[in-house]
Amino acid sequence: MKKILVTIPVKECHMERINELVSGCAVNFVPAGQATEEQVAEASVIIGNVPAKMIKASENLELLQLESAGADAYLPAGVLAEKTVLCNATGAYNRTVTEHAVALTLMLMKKLYLYRDLQREGKWTDLGAAMSPVGATVLVVGLGEIGLQYAQRMKEMGAYVIGVKRREGSCPEGIDELVRTEEIDRVLPRADVVFSILPNTKQTVHFYTGERFRLMKDSALFINCGRGNAVESSVLLKALQDGQIAAAAVDVTETEPLPADSPLWRQPNLVITPHVAGGYHIPHTLECIVDIACENLRRWREGEEFCNVVDPETGYRK
């Protein structure tokens, strides 16, 4: 009897659904972090991000269905056997990350973080001009599903959206203007908002250089909900301290957790949230992950090709 190990935080209804799908198998539901070496070694399918070092290229493992979009930890040689298909959960986090990113954008536009600071001092002080999304030029850097959904939200609120995309292609619906990544320097000076949702690839490490921040308007807002290493902490700090941009909000930092002694914490025009845009913060995310996992379980049972297969070259969905 084949064994399936599930470490995602499923509910009763999800367990029933999974058991029904693979009724001939033994399904082990184990809380994250509590799976044993034996359970991992025996599993034909694992659903959830078990620690990479526990897998030891197990020859039993046919499918590893991650609960994350990032798959970096599972790509190095020796982690997975050649036969193991690695699938991620790209798509599951679209809604939660988009909502968090829009919330951060409006918080910066309306100076709500500064009013929160004033509140702590009991100060009723008008901080003057706010930014309206109407007519604002919003640069969306990274046109995956989250980038496109964020673009749609900002457009509904009246923004003009310039999309920045790695590959050449036609302009997606809802994007007013499309440029390729290598042309970004040409459009940075026009942006009122720069939203970064770049994945973690060789090309995106330290993508936002000091030079690129200098190209931005001094009134520009920078929001990063992609990967922290897209911008070096020292470069971001300098851009904010020198007023090269007006303010920034980041859900990701170069080192996570951000060390308590990092000067970023105390930079007044920087908003930091601790990598919470994704995760299981809204119930919808878990539903999506269970949907992806169940679809792949069904395909595994039927011997069909999997969905959400990770491209070992990019580390992201093919």
Added chain:
Amino acid sequence: MKKILVTIPVKECHMERINELVSGCAVNFVPAGQATEEQVAEASVIIGNVPAKMIKASENLELLQLESAGADAYLPAGVLAEKTVLCNATGAYNRTVTEHAVALTLMLMKKLYLYRDLQREGKWTDLGAAMSPVGATVLVVGLGEIGLQYAQRMKEMGAYVIGVKRREGSCPEGIDELVRTEEIDRVLPRADVVFSILPNTKQTVHFYTGERFRLMKDSALFINCGRGNAVESSVLLKALQDGQIAAAAVDVTETEPLPADSPLWRQPNLVITPHVAGGYHIPHTLECIVDIACENLRRWREGEEFCNVVDPETGYRK
């Protein structure tokens, strides 16, 4: 030669536009607060909220075009002569207030105010569940133009919107369900978000009683961008302290400015902004006010009926 006094913060292009409209008159452009008794007494038209006590029921004054929606200060007997028509700027603040209200709503939903507090302590701490607008039941109390625009924004983000309206009528587009104000207690227990954009009338003073907060979910979010006297400070404080609701954000308070020693400032699950949703925080607002003023100047010149005339019964646009 008739005299026109303008105290709103016009730009060069607005001055030209006004001068052209009433080319036979003498137009005085004076910064707010700097108009003299004589200038006020001689004016046939005033554009801007000159202090009510300066007007002294001047018989010269044919039109007082306010730059605000509220007209309370000008309604008492003896402020305006009988012949003076009082017009407000209702409509001009729709965009700015709606945007601010949406920003506050998302800030509460995603706990961004608490993350800001944690940031000050250098703490990288996940605060768990956030609220998604998708599927959230949003109660919009006060279905004027701002209420309707806020409803539309929240609906675009996936919310189910219940509108609460004083007068009977058909359900406006974009509202999923309509109830009359006296029926509100029936729907309060269903709301994930209660957004108040009630005007200041006899019926709305202290509208949100302790009993009404107790009817709300303990997970509910309360947002007030209408008038501060819709809820007593002590009632709001108790609702937040006792966990009758999860959090609140208010741009208006019963007393403004909120006294520095008010315990509201230090209530952790309350966000306060200092009546900045309206005002001249985005350039669009001034454009709208100038549009309304110019339309009424034209009507004054042509002897037509004015727009945006204040109803002395309600204090709001007829």
